[in-house]
Amino acid sequence: MLRGLAWATVQRHRALWARAFGSWAGVPAHVVDLRSDTVTKPGPAMRRAMAEAVVGDDDYGEDPTVRELQEKAAELLGVEQTLFVPTNTMANLISVMCHCRRRGSQLLLGQECHLHVYEQGGVAQIAGVHSHPLPDLPHGTLDLAELERIITRGLGSPYYPVCELICLENTHSSSGGRVLPIDYLRQVRLLARSYGVRVHLDGARLLNASVALHVPPAHIMEHCDSVSLCFSKGLGAPVGALVGGPKDFIEEAWRLRKALGGGMRQAGVLAAAALVGLADAEEVLLRDHQNAQRFAKGAWIMAPRPHFPLVPGECLGGPQQQGPNPQQCASFDSRRVKVSRGATSGGIQGTRTLDQAAPGAVWDQSALNGHQ
Amino acid sequence: MLRGLAWATVQRHRALWARAFGSWAGVPAHVVDLRSDTVTKPGPAMRRAMAEAVVGDDDYGEDPTVRELQEKAAELLGVEQTLFVPTNTMANLISVMCHCRRRGSQLLLGQECHLHVYEQGGVAQIAGVHSHPLPDLPHGTLDLAELERIITRGLGSPYYPVCELICLENTHSSSGGRVLPIDYLRQVRLLARSYGVRVHLDGARLLNASVALHVPPAHIMEHCDSVSLCFSKGLGAPVGALVGGPKDFIEEAWRLRKALGGGMRQAGVLAAAALVGLADAEEVLLRDHQNAQRFAKGLQELASPICSVDLATVETNIVMVRVNGLPPEELCRHLEAVSADEVAQTGRAVRVLLFPWTERSVRAMWHRDVSAQDTELALRKWGFVLRQLGP
Numbered sequence: 001m002l003r004g005l006a007w008a009t010v011q012r013h014r015a016l017w018a019r020a021f022g023s024w025a026g027v028p029a030h031v032v033d034l035r036s037d038t039v040t041k042p043g044p045a046m047r048r049a050m051a052e053a054v055v056g057d058d059d060y061g062e063d064p065t066v067r068e069l070q071e072k073a074a075e076l077l078g079v080e081q082t083l084f085v086p087t088n089t090m091a092n093l094i095s096v097m098c099h100c101r102r103r104g105s106q107l108l109l110g111q112e113c114h115l116h117v118y119e120q121g122g123v124a125q126i127a128g129v130h131s132h133p134l135p136d137l138p139h140g141t142l143d144l145a146e147l148e149r150i151i152t153r154g155l156g157s158p159y160y161p162v163c164e165l166i167c168l169e170n171t172h173s174s175s176g177g178r179v180l181p182i183d184y185l186r187q188v189r190l191l192a193r194s195y196g197v198r199v200h201l202d203g204a205r206l207l208n209a210s211v212a213l214h215v216p217p218a219h220i221m222e223h224c225d226s227v228s229l230c231f232s233k234g235l236g237a238p239v240g241a242l243v244g245g246p247k248d249f250i251e252e253a254w255r256l257r258k259a260l261g262g263g264m265r266q267a268g269v270l271a272a273a274a275l276v277g278l279a280d281a282e283e284v285l286l287r288d289h290q291n292a293q294r295f296a297k298g299a300w301i302m303a304p305r306p307h308f309p310l311v312p313g314e315c316l317g318g319p320q321q322q323g324p325n326p327q328q329c330a331s332f333d334s335r336r337v338k339v340s341r342g343a344t345s346g347g348i349q350g351t352r353t354l355d356q357a358a359p360g361a362v363w364d365q366s367a368l369n370g371h372q
Numbered sequence: 373m374l375r376g377l378a379w380a381t382v383q384r385h386r387a388l389w390a391r392a393f394g395s396w397a398g399v400p401a402h403v404v405d406l407r408s409d410t411v412t413k414p415g416p417a418m419r420r421a422m423a424e425a426v427v428g429d430d431d432y433g434e435d436p437t438v439r440e441l442q443e444k445a446a447e448l449l450g451v452e453q454t455l456f457v458p459t460n461t462m463a464n465l466i467s468v469m470c471h472c473r474r475r476g477s478q479l480l481l482g483q484e485c486h487l488h489v490y491e492q493g494g495v496a497q498i499a500g501v502h503s504h505p506l507p508d509l510p511h512g513t514l515d516l517a518e519l520e521r522i523i524t525r526g527l528g529s530p531y532y533p534v535c536e537l538i539c540l541e542n543t544h545s546s547s548g549g550r551v552l553p554i555d556y557l558r559q560v561r562l563l564a565r566s567y568g569v570r571v572h573l574d575g576a577r578l579l580n581a582s583v584a585l586h587v588p589p590a591h592i593m594e595h596c597d598s599v600s601l602c603f604s605k606g607l608g609a610p611v612g613a614l615v616g617g618p619k620d621f622i623e624e625a626w627r628l629r630k631a632l633g634g635g636m637r638q639a640g641v642l643a644a645a646a647l648v649g650l651a652d653a654e655e656v657l658l659r660d661h662q663n664a665q666r667f668a669k670g671l672q673e674l675a676s677p678i679c680s681v682d683l684a685t686v687e688t689n690i691v692m693v694r695v696n697g698l699p700p701e702e703l704c705r706h707l708e709a710v711s712a713d714e715v716a717q718t719g720r721a722v723r724v725l726l727f728p729w730t731e732r733s734v735r736a737m738w739h740r741d742v743s744a745q746d747t748e749l750a751l752r753k754w755g756f757v758l759r760q761l762g763p
Contacts, residue, residue: 089633090632093633238639239639269414
């Protein structure tokens with residue numbers, strides 16, 4: 001009996017150790033990290049570029065690598081100027097602060113969008129801007145009639161906050177990386193323009209949208225007043241994002257970046273990595289989309305009643321159908337797949353490092369967590 | 373005539389090119405950049421460390437290099453925890469936001485301190501905190517009696533804002549890198565404690581103070597509730613700073629960092645450089661202080677009526693030079709310009725870069741990219757310029 005107890009203890013410890021260190025009974029486990037595209041680590045080319053970057057004090061405007069990135073990005077996005085910042089959260093916050101200057105300013109956005117849910121309510125706590133969140137429609141869009149209703153009810157009346165900004169997210173993360181149709185963007189812009197409202201695009205994953213639509217990012221940006229773009233997600237850089245918009249907008253953005261504490265010095269070390277990420281973005285993101293599609297198709301084939309909209313970069317599974325029945329998978333490949341859970345369903349996001357997880361991969365339900 | 377015009381155009385273009393690229397009439401000019409210790413560029417060791425850094429997603433707490441830096445710094449500073457952030461401005465803002473939670477919160481600080489002057493009024497515009505700036509005394513201190521007066525006048529009365537935080541800066545930049553005496557810090561802490569007020573130390577250049585006082589940073593921090601420390605100045609890293617304080621303070625700081633947009637991902641690439649900077653900080657900063665002292669003494673020995681330095685105020689890496697008889701901007705222009713005359717007289721063309729500071733002073737700041745030899749060259753250039761301008 002004691003031997004049995006001892007053995008059970010050893011087994012339990014082994015299991016804990018294996019879980020922690022990724023192996024089981026001495027067999028090294030391969031990890032496929034599908035939690036988020038933020039986990040991307042810089043590869044050799046990026047590390048070399050960072051090590052060799054020519055730098056200067058960017059606070060004095062003297063970092064040539066930051067300047068190069070900002071100029072290239074401005075051209076790619078079809079905006080007058082861009083400003084390099086540490087995170088997309090800061091890029092969004094700066095944009096909101098630049099557009100919404102008066103007291104009582106109101107922001108219209110989706111209730112499940114990243115800016116509203118995962119940015120610590122910064123627009124309120126830091127910028128004093130009042131949010132009115134609208135339901136996100138399945139494509140990641142907001143209802144045009146509802147937008148117009150909110151904007152117009154307050155017009156000419158001192159009883160309402162002043163709608164100054166609409167924020168759209170493209171690709172739309174919570175709905176599974178959906179791409180906003182360009183025609184929709186055009187309609188929102190027309191609507192906004194007619195009432196003097198601005199449109200900011202949370203373009204953390206804008207290049208994913210661009211690749212999915214087979215259009216240059218500038219075509220998407222034609223219909224927006226400002227944009228945020230993230231380098232630390234699918235583009236693979238360790239740190240960094242940017243704000244893009246008209247010249248005077250970026251001038252004000254510089255002050256706000258300083259105020260928020262984003263005025264870095266020899267930031268060229270980071271901009272160098274971002275430049276590498278940009279250079280092969282189209283090819284890499286296309287590959288990520290293809291991998292996500294392949295996985296989704298494979299899982300669809302396995303699962304009896306899946307909810308898998310086959311969209312670029314992400315696929316969602318309903319909670320009732322967490323992939324195949326674990327018993328059925330006993331005979332499949334034992335690769336462990338880390339899965340992140342969104343608000344209501346399991347989510348998988350394609351990353352640069354996504355191996356082609358075999359459709360027979362066992363879904364490790366205990367690894368589900370709430371990360372974005 | 374056309375040839376003359378063409379020649380003049382060529383000269384003008386040469387001048388512009390030369391100004392941009394640091395040479396005159398084909399003579400390469402040596403640049404000694406004394407504008408700020410923020411200009412330091414990462415050297416080979418730092419670049420190698422950055423290239424080889426083991427990283428992870430720091431937002432998930434999975435970057436081992438950031439964790440290593442935060443743990444080492446916490447031990448060095450004698451605080452429970454630290455949090456890596458992009459800039460010292462953010463570190464200060466986060467600290468103020470953490471300490472000053474209620475509406476009507478008031479912050480007491482020096483009217484010339486960095487937080488009050490050079491951080492875009494962030495404490496007001498972003499954090500809704502009301503500042504009451506006090507005059508900075510020559511050592512970078514604030515008058516204790518005045519501090520007590522402001523704190524106590526509002527006690528128990530709903531008519532006044534609530535004093536929640538005193539912010540001190542060490543070393544104090546505007547007064548020329550002065551070191552706050554530890555005894556003063558002790559007194560401020562006693563005063564603050566008796567009224568429930570907290571003390572935040574803007575320690576952008578804390579390690580300069582530590583080296584100047586020959587004490588570990590933790591000894592300075594004993595008398596403060598929180599601290600900001602910058603890696604991108606004298607420590608030489610390209611980017612980065614941190615906030616330090618108690619565990620629950622840092623837990624709240626994490627949220628605020630996220631809210632402000634400082635929650636970086638594979639930040640280990642930056643933390644790796646900061647670790648390299650920390651490793652040799654004591655030796656490097658001591659050298660910077662010695663270079664600054666040597667320059668100040670050398671300048672005094674020139675005995676020029678145009679420039680003077682009060683040697684007693686040169687405690688760390690900053691030298692404030694008093695300028696008489698011409699605008700400080702003009703002196704800076706002369707020091708930056710190069711000419712054939714200079715080469716003839718001194719044997720070198722040297723551009724010395726500085727910032728004009730007040731209507732009657734310029735500021736020179738030493739850092740690891742300025743060697744003892746650079747210091748000599750700068751001194752020689754000053755001598756040349758002062759002779760040109762002299763009676």
